[in-house]
Amino acid sequence: MKKLSIIVPAYNEEETVGLFYDAFSKVESQMDVEPEIIFVDDGSKDKTLIELKKLQKEHEEVHYISFSRNFGKEAALYAGLQKATGDFVAVMDVDLQDPPELLPKMLKIVEEGEYDAVATRRQDRDGESKIRSFFARMFYKWINKVSSLELVDGARDFRVMTRQMVDSVLSMDERERFSKGLFNWVGFNTYYISYENRERVAGSTSWSFWGLLKYAIEGFISFSTAPLSFVTSAGVLTCVLAVLGAIAVVIRAILFPHTAAFGWPSLAVIILFFSGVQLLSLGIIGRYIAEIYLETKNRPIYIIKEEK
Structure with a gap:
């Protein structure tokens, strides 16, 4: 049986880690794979690590990595990719804005062999502020004009990839990372699934407007002159x-x-x-x-x- 590794970055998410595992458990039986869930605690200041330790003791498929401090989501994704041992690797957010019920469909498409990855994009930005939505659309519009990348508007980090694609992403060990660009830059055939935007199930986002702006600037600098x-x-x-x-x-x-x-x-x-x-x-x-x-x-x- 093949293995599916699921990488889940978490920063101050004590309220959501248990909810995420419960939601994943409901779809686990629909996939004929051995699951491996890797939570990456990005230096949380709440009880996230305590909750992860509880889950790990109760479920052998759960693993965790805890950073010495907050290094950012990009570092957490990279650490998870390095830790993953699965034949297929998925990347998801812990707040359930990435619906676990899409995993069986995504995995099936990748297993068929025509595509090396199945990624997701939001159909809309309902629930997001107009200013934030405007700048997000402008970011995708301009980065596609000034770089060789073709980023899909509304694309999420949520995706399922083959081992070959993951190894290609890991071969780029740059420090200042922009994963959306890296996933695109390595190539490989990618199929996109659209879904309606979802709100967090609990807690509050750690992404401020200025944090997102800094992330966007990093994308421009990394993939365009x-x-x-x-x-x-x-x-x-x-x-x-x-x-x-x-x-x-x-x-x-x-x-x-x-x-x-x-x-x-x-x-x-x-x-x-x-x-x-x-x-x-x-x-x-x-x-x-x-x-x-x-x-x-x-x-x-x-x-x-x-x-x-």
Whole structure:
């Protein structure tokens, strides 16, 4: 019998880990596989680890990894992928926004052999704020334009993959990770299943607007050099504007010799404009340099405090 490893990152999810296992148990009998559930406690500050230990004692298919501190969901996913031993590997959220009842269908499609992965996407964003939804749509729209990736709008991390695809993802050991991009970058045939958006069953999300914005920026930096091209274009544009401005000053001085070419407010605006372009350019370049700096330090992506 083949094995299915299910990776479940958890951060301050003491209320949901038990609910997740109960929901999975209801569909387990529909799959002809040996299950392996790997919870990854991402340095939770509540009783998540205690709940995981209880589950592990009661159910032999349950395992857990506990980090020494919060390293982020990307690190948790990577640790789970490294720990997984299954012929097939699934990635899910613990809050049941990823419906376990889809697992049998997803596994069946992968087992048939035509596809190497079955991923999921939300049909809508009901329950999400309009501002958050707007920026999410813009993110998918622009990253597909400026990179070689084709990310599906509304795509979730929830997916089932073959061992070959998982090994390919693990071969990329970069520190600053963007899993949605990595899953896409390695290629392989992927089938998408759509489902209606679901609310959390309990607790509250640890993803703030600024956290998601930072995650989106990481995606752009990791899979596109378009921001650097923007800096180059901005530099060329400002140089052209500067030349045109100088020509205008000379012409006006010739035609109207007794009139001041520009007053100090105009000069102040011009200085502020060019200063803003320079600072923006330095910020974009600095972000790429920061990525290089973090990668060259070669620190571990995560540190395990205990596991079982």
